[in-house]
Amino acid sequence: MSIISLFTAFFTVFFDVANLTPLTVLAADTVAPTSGVENFTEAQSVLLDLWHGFLYRLPGLGVGLLIMTLFIIAAGPLSRLLLKPFSFSSLTPLIKSVAQRSISLIIILLGVYLFLFMAGLTGFAVAVISGTGVVGLILGFAFRDIAENFISSLLLTIQRPFRIGDIVEINEFTGIIQKVTSRATTMVDFDGNHIQIPNATIYKGVIKNLTANPLMRGHFVLGVGYDADIRYAQNLAVEIISSHAKVLEDPEPQVLIDNLGASTYNLKVYFWVNVEDTSVLKMSSLLMRQIVGRFTEEDISMPDDARERVFPNGLAIVSNQTVDNAGNNNGNNNAAEDESSGFTSLNKPFSQGNNTQLAENQKPAVEIAGTPANNKAPASNSKANLAHENDDVSSEAEDIREQAKKARDPESGENIL
Numbered sequence: 001m002s003i004i005s006l007f008t009a010f011f012t013v014f015f016d017v018a019n020l021t022p023l024t025v026l027a028a029d030t031v032a033p034t035s036g037v038e039n040f041t042e043a044q045s046v047l048l049d050l051w052h053g054f055l056y057r058l059p060g061l062g063v064g065l066l067i068m069t070l071f072i073i074a075a076g077p078l079s080r081l082l083l084k085p086f087s088f089s090s091l092t093p094l095i096k097s098v099a100q101r102s103i104s105l106i107i108i109l110l111g112v113y114l115f116l117f118m119a120g121l122t123g124f125a126v127a128v129i130s131g132t133g134v135v136g137l138i139l140g141f142a143f144r145d146i147a148e149n150f151i152s153s154l155l156l157t158i159q160r161p162f163r164i165g166d167i168v169e170i171n172e173f174t175g176i177i178q179k180v181t182s183r184a185t186t187m188v189d190f191d192g193n194h195i196q197i198p199n200a201t202i203y204k205g206v207i208k209n210l211t212a213n214p215l216m217r218g219h220f221v222l223g224v225g226y227d228a229d230i231r232y233a234q235n236l237a238v239e240i241i242s243s244h245a246k247v248l249e250d251p252e253p254q255v256l257i258d259n260l261g262a263s264t265y266n267l268k269v270y271f272w273v274n275v276e277d278t279s280v281l282k283m284s285s286l287l288m289r290q291i292v293g294r295f296t297e298e299d300i301s302m303p304d305d306a307r308e309r310v311f312p313n314g315l316a317i318v319s320n321q322t323v324d325n326a327g328n329n330n331g332n333n334n335a336a337e338d339e340s341s342g343f344t345s346l347n348k349p350f351s352q353g354n355n356t357q358l359a360e361n362q363k364p365a366v367e368i369a370g371t372p373a374n375n376k377a378p379a380s381n382s383k384a385n386l387a388h389e390n391d392d393v394s395s396e397a398e399d400i401r402e403q404a405k406k407a408r409d410p411e412s413g414e415n416i417l
Contacts, residue, residue, distance in 0.1 A: 063118050064118030064119050067111060067115060068111040069111075070111070071108060071111025075105075075108050075111075076104055078103070079099075079103035080100060083096060083099060083100055095154065095158065148200040149182070149184070149199045150182050150199075152203040153181070153182045155203055156199060156202065157180075161209065162177050164177055164179070167209075167210040168187065168209050169208035170185075170187070170197055170205060170207055171197065171201065173187065174189060174210075175188050175193075176397065176401055178404045182199075183199065185202055188404040192400075211275065215248065216272070216275045217270060217271070218283055219284075220288060222237070222266070222291060223261060223265070223267070223305075224267060225303045230257070233265075234255045234257075236294060236300075237291050240287070241269065241271050246274075248274065251272050255268070256268050263303050269287070271283070271287065273393075276395060277394060279395045282392065283393045
């Protein structure tokens with residue numbers, strides 16, 4: 001306090017000298033004080049009042065400054081101490097970080113308010129707080145998208161519709177969640193590509209989690225001809241599907257008639273697998289191969305869709321009499337060639353007169369490679385059509401997860417899940 005006393009004495013002497021000197025110099029020739037002297041006296045009075053007010057509030061300013069400094073220093077440790085009881089909870093890192101920073105900010109603002117209150121600037125404190133709210137509102141409009149993504153990240157971490165490593169479908173993108181930051185979510189699709197989706201888009205969109213339930217249903221369509229016994233075909237397909245060890249018994253597989261096509265019953269095949277160790281795509285491929293092979297053995301037809309063929313130039317129809325006449329004219333020339341070769345030309349009319357005719361046990365004129373004479377597919381060995389025990393139906397999710405771990409980090413933000 002001795003320093004303050006020295007400053008007070010100095011300014012008192014200074015203003016006393018300044019107050020007396022002009023009057024002493026001008027007293028001989030001046031009857032009344034001038035306006036300039038009056039103004040100087042008023043200014044001197046105002047300055048003295050301000051100085052005395054400053055000295056009066058100086059202890060409060062010192063104490064307030066000390067309190068604000070202590071609050072700023074203690075904000076971090078105190079916020080961590082308040083959150084320590086929640087350290088064993090399932091709160092995500094982002095929620096803990098936001099909560100800690102919010103508590104620290106509240107403590108610092110409280111320290112600033114106490115400083116202004118101790119200094120006698122309560123009105124100024126209210127003005128600062130009001131101004132801060134207005135500035136915050138302006139910044140909120142300016143950075144609306146950033147704030148929206150940040151708030152969406154908070155809501156995602158609280159609700160947790162997916163976790164790291166889950167297979168999800170978001171806005172027609174399907175992949176494995178690799179990383180979630182305060183701005184966007186990064187996922188790796190099954191082609192190995194990184195996809196970043198803003199958190200606001202994810203929160204407002206449709207999220208399809210494919211691994212929340214490890215059991216997944218696969219399905220495919222199979223066409224069976226109208227000449228087949230449809231009930232027998234259904235039972236046979238169910239038997240083939242149920243015989244695979246990776247297909248779940250509960251829920252049981254089903255083979256239902258989906259619709260009636262142009263030339264086939266369209267059967268919808270349903271089966272359930274555990275996607276943690278079984279791929280739905282691989283299992284569908286394997287079951288289709290098994291069913292097609294077994295249906296071929298059992299002579300269950302699977303015809304192609306009926307089609308209408310259009311001949312733009314028309315189709316010439318030749319009667320039997322015309323064929324007979326043409327055959328009588330050319331039969332003698334071609335008979336020797338046909339007998340020696342054992343084949344009949346496809347682009348020549350078949351003669352029924354003096355020409356040699358095919359015996360009942362004779363092979364057809366032309367054979368298509370791989371197709372027997374009676375146009376019936378050969379009965380294949382059941383072991384060749386049925387899947388082997390070492391057929392790979394494992395899930396590809398683990399492979400994608402490993403690729404995601406090896407891939408370059410597409411964003412430097414901290415993972416919040």
